[in-house]
Amino acid sequence: MDIKFLDLSALNAPYFERFCEIMQKILQSSAFIGGEYCNTFEQNFAKYLNVAGCVGVANGTDALEIAIKSLNLPKGSQIIVPANTFKASCEAILNTGHKAVIVDCDENYNIKPSTLLNAITPFTSAIIVVHLYGRICDITKIAQIAQEHHLALIEDCSQAHGARIKINNTISFAGTIGDIGTFSFYPSKNLGAIGDAGCIVSNNITLLSRARNIANHANHSQEKISFIGRNSRLDNLQAAFLNLKLQDLDSHNAHRQHIATLYQKHLKDIPQILLPEIPMHSYQCVWHLYVIRLHKELENKRHLLKEFLAKNGIETHIHYPQNLAKIKEIKFHIHTIIHSLPNATNWDENILSLPMGIHIQEEQVIFIAQKIKEFCQNYISNSNE
Template identity: 70%
Template structure:
């Protein structure tokens, strides 16, 4: 049995035929930049997230950089970012000329509130949180910290399309809580394009206008405060494709939740691994990734386990093999400040992402569990002999 980590094909999906039809319209009309599908997708995605404004851009990293620039934070100020995330979260801070303050993650791999509070100084201007693996962060605590210290909140939602939390008895989506939020639509995301794509969302019309101007060479700005703009626009073809897929996002997220529940049932008896937990404050996890953690006799055996699973047709990945504090070009950067990250340092040596997505079935999960158990049995036998 072959179990791929990600299935990026869409040829067998029901929206492939309308995709071809709409693509023909785009080609016939020669409407390649800022066309009608851009406006349609921005409107629909803003409604899905529950915000007033959505600005399509070239990719998720561009979205972060533009969002940070639009906030117009004090020059040289500090932006806090969790260690356990893809390096783009930190690159965006450094590329915009701010100091990146790297802090630890908690047991759920998201930003540690304790570490966050201890890292705040008079130079801190913002918190860049990352809703990792499809789990939303502890936004109630983060909002309280931000209010107490007058800090901006930037939400990196690249792995949390549709993740939800309840605030003041209202269910809200990741991306609708902070001052500004960003999404990546890289093909592997829960809502993935067929190339690079991203967006920025915000409730603020002021920030929305500023982001749109920055992303389009700042050509339409009437602000007295001028920025140097850039070129980062959501491709019309990607916007059209994303709008088709958006209709299925809720059902796909629900399918991922069902798979995660089945993983929990099937793997719970394997004491050598730690299963992901849903924190009590989370209303809906969308399971972009299903990440286990190795313990006991499996610690130090991750590569061996991966090779064994690969030999049996099961692809796995590590998200992420090095947390930000260990990446040399980030660690040595003049604008990087690293706080203690004991959790992140331990997790990145023992985490493993198992396959999850709409291409995975319960039969696949049973097979994966059997092979993990087989590896443990073989390892135990070798140890005894």
């Protein structure tokens, strides 16, 4: 078999004909920045999330930086962030002039509430949670900690489009629980554009107004607070494509959830790997990534498994090969504070992301599982000789 990690061509092909018709209208109108489709997407995504408003921006990293800036935190504040995430989560903190406080992850690779609690100081102003791999973190406990310590809560939802959780008998979407949420619509995301795009969501109208103002050169501020703005706007073409795909987000996520259960079924009897936990309620995880971890005899042998799978036509990736504290530019940054990271440090060399998406069917899952089992048996057998 030839199994791609992600097949964007197959994913996007059903939308091309309709998108070409829309694109022709946009070209004829010359409404490239802002415009009808951008406004419609902001409204549609806010309605989907059941949140007060949405501000489209150029990309997910901009969304984080603008969200932090809109909170108007004290200069040089400490912002807590999990170690196991893409470096943009930390870059946004440092690029806005604050201090990044890096803490450990839990068994699901999300921020660990106890380590977060131990990292709070009088200089802490905010927490960034990352709903990593599509799984909602322990947001109820973290929101309580944030409230008790008067901290702003930012949700990085770049891998959690459509993930949701029940709180007090009410279903809430990722991005709508904290003070402000950010999304990336990078092409590989569960809801992906055909280029860079992102957005900011909130139930706080003031924060939304500030975010929109900052993203457009701070030209229309009605507040006493003065911001230096920037140019970060969602363009009409990307918004039009996102509008088409938003209609299928839930069905695509349901397929990912189905594939995750198939992986669980066919990989569960391989003792050399640890599988991600399937949440009690399926909607709590939208499986942007399905990540296994090598265990015991296979620890630090990820490169061998990855090479073996590649030789058998199975493409895999690593998310992420280094936790934030191992990235040179972050580790030695004057404004980085690193706490004890036993989990993130031990696990980043042993995690492997398997193919996931609507292009994956049960026969591919069975084949992948067979090859992983074959590798494990062969490695253990050779090691015992």
